[in-house]
Amino acid sequence: MTTGNYEVSWNELGDIEEGRPSLGGSTSVIVYRLFQFSLRHVLEERFGIEQTDALLRRAGRLAGKEFAATQLDRSQGVEDYLSEVVEKMETLKIGVLRAEKVDLQSMEFMLxxxxxxxxxxxxxxxxxxxxxxxxxxxxxxxxxAGREFDVREIDCWATGAKTCRFTVRPA
Ligand SMILES: [Zn+2]
Structure with a gap:
């Protein structure tokens, strides 16, 4: 299988200042969702819901790793690290992250x-x-942590909840 032309690299996402001198780095949530939902639609058509979720999860993992590698300080303790994740996710307007349960012993979390x-x-x-x-x-x-994690969303706006809730545990 050939790999694509694009590496998922923070620095290869483009020079926004040069590329969009008048429009800049922001767009609307609607445009982002139009992209994401139309992509989901064609993936589900081709592969079904379960495979699509697995593919999107895999893509998210690449993105999360690159985000962490370039935007977060991994040399701090887990609680400070989590605070930084909260801060960056808010700055980038991804969402408002909160840790509901933290078990540092088992590294299990409810977010x-x-x-x-x-x-x-x-x-x-x-x-x-x-x-x-x-x-x-x-x-x-x-x-x-340098090891694999299993993350599952147990509540979502799409299931009728008003917040997304994720269980996080080492795989
Ligand atoms: Zn959700």
Missing amino acids: TVSEDLDCSGTPVIGRPICSFDEGFIAGVFERF
């Missing part, structure tokens, strides 16, 4: 993301849809 970029405000369809986020969070923890 919520409110005002989530991917799903907040979307119609209730009875299943969680933030599989990209699942992978993203896993990638962020994996870069920190």
Whole structure:
């Protein structure tokens, strides 16, 4: 299998200042979602829901790892690291992350993301849809801990909750 032309590298995402001198670095959430939901649609058509979730999770993991590698200080303790994740996710307007449960012994966490970029405000369809986020969070923890994590979304705007809730545990 050939790999694509594009590496997922923070520095290869483009020089926004040069490329968009008048429009700049921001866009609307609607445009982001139009991209994400149309991509999900064609993936589900081709591969079904389960495979699509797995692919989006895999993509999220790549993104989360690159985000962690370039934007976060991994030399600090886990609690400070989490605070930095909260701060960066808010600055980048990804969502409002909160740790509901933290078990430093087992490295198991319960996290919520409110005002989530991917799903907040979307119609209730009875299943969680933030599989990209699942992978993203896993990638962020994996870069920190140097081992694999399993992240599952148990509540989502799409399941009728008003916040996304994720369980995080070592794989
Ligand atoms: Zn969600």
